Amino acid sequence: MFKEANNLSMKVAWFDAEDWEKEYLEDKEYDLEIDFFEESLNSETVELAEGYDAVAVFVSSDVNGEVLDSLDADLVACRSTGFDHVDTEKAREQGIDVCNVPYYGANTVAEHTFGLILALSRKIYSAIRKVDEGDFDHEGLRGFDLEGKKLGVVGTGSIGKHVIQMANGFGMDVIASDPKPDHEAAEELGFMYVSNEDLFRQSDIITLHCPLVEQTEHLLSEEEFDLMDGTVLVNTARGGLIDTEALIEALEKDQVKSAGLDVLEEECFLEDDIGYLSEMEDECDPKTILEDHILIDREDVLITPHNAFNSIEALQRITDTTLDNLENRKNVVNGF
Ligand code: NAI
Numbered sequence: 475m476f477k478e479a480n481n482l483s484m485k486v487a488w489f490d491a492e493d494w495e496k497e498y499l500e501d502k503e504y505d506l507e508i509d510f511f512e513e514s515l516n517s518e519t520v521e522l523a524e525g526y527d528a529v530a531v532f533v534s535s536d537v538n539g540e541v542l543d544s545l546d547a548d549l550v551a552c553r554s555t556g557f558d559h560v561d562t563e564k565a566r567e568q569g570i571d572v573c574n575v576p577y578y579g580a581n582t583v584a585e586h587t588f589g590l591i592l593a594l595s596r597k598i599y600s601a602i603r604k605v606d607e608g609d610f611d612h613e614g615l616r617g618f619d620l621e622g623k624k625l626g627v628v629g630t631g632s633i634g635k636h637v638i639q640m641a642n643g644f645g646m647d648v649i650a651s652d653p654k655p656d657h658e659a660a661e662e663l664g665f666m667y668v669s670n671e672d673l674f675r676q677s678d679i680i681t682l683h684c685p686l687v688e689q690t691e692h693l694l695s696e697e698e699f700d701l702m703d704g705t706v707l708v709n710t711a712r713g714g715l716i717d718t719e720a721l722i723e724a725l726e727k728d729q730v731k732s733a734g735l736d737v738l739e740e741e742c743f744l745e746d747d748i749g750y751l752s753e754m755e756d757e758c759d760p761k762t763i764l765e766d767h768i769l770i771d772r773e774d775v776l777i778t779p780h781n782a783f784n785s786i787e788a789l790q791r792i793t794d795t796t797l798d799n800l801e802n803r804k805n806v807v808n809g810f
Pocket of ligand 1: 583631632633634651653683684690711737
């Protein structure tokens with residue numbers, strides 16, 4: 475037990491617990507009795523949840539039907555926006571509420587997006603590597619200014635709009651595409667909506683901020699890359715928005731000059747490298763995994779490990795919302 479609580483407090487099993495979470499929660503006021511478990515919640519560890527009123531889990535947990543069958547809890551609090559690691563349908567049938575954290579940091583992902591844009595425009599990674607090797611020569615390190623360049627933003631939801639605000643600070647000219655345009659935002663932030671086709675044709679830098687759904691899968695493939703001529707491409711949304719094979723081809727043909735990717739079409743091999751989610755191996759396509767490795771090895775591609783969300787403040791906001799969800803049963807995603 476972590477905090478002294480009254481007899482009526484809800485008992486919570488907090489899985490995937492990290493030290494910083496325990497420290498952060500030490501200074502927080504809440505009326506919950508929380509026990510922390512480093513383990514993820516899954517079929518092997520579900521016994522740990524015996525006798526608890528609620529469980530709090532990260533995406534590394536696998537709250538499948540078998541787990542739900544054994545749970546005493548009637549609330550699963552996901553410490554994430556996504557909840558595809560929980561069988562929400564089965565939970566609903568069993569009267570178990572599942573809640574999520576719908577918003578925690580559009581600025582966080584937007585800042586990472588600009589991190590990638592600047593790393594590419596000013597060749598920051600190559601520059602640092604050169605100096606690490608004791609080489610202070612400027613050879614190969616000439617970049618380009620962002621001021622005056624055309625930024626194409628695909629998807630003007632919360633993250634896209636934050637990116638546009640930041641682009642304005644750099645003096646960039648912004649165009650955007652979205653099937654549900656926000657004309658008020660366009661007026662306020664001074665950007666123009668165009669078709670995807672015009673955006674791909676006109677942009678110096680393209681950045682993706684739309685969800686991966688059936689209609690957006692391989693939004694960028696050969697046909698779209700054919701519209702580009704030396705574009706810089708940034709993707710902090712989802713890997714499946716880009717046809718990886720077509721991207722490699724577009725880089726070869728200089729249709730895409732360079733790319734900054736926080737997400738890849740298949741991320742399971744990366745997960746394996748850091749030691750979890752290996753059970754996803756069967757679901758991953760080996761051809762795409764190989765293509766991802768080709769991208770990783772390229773000098774003109776910078777890749778970060780799906781890390782755009784990972785700031786102190788964003789994670790604290792996730793924790794705060796989770797406490798609120800647990801105490802007040804908010805953000806239930808599988809409502810009756
Ligand atoms: P949002 O729902 O606020 O905005 C998404 C926008 O994309 C909406 O305005 C929607 O109308 C638009 N859209 C849908 N289909 C489109 C299309 N075909 N072309 C252009 N626009 C289209 O979502 P938010 O919060 O801005 O997040 C965007 C994406 O960022 C998420 O779907 C998620 O995949 C990704 N993300 C990545 C993270 C990371 O760590 N790398 C963290 C959080 C989100």
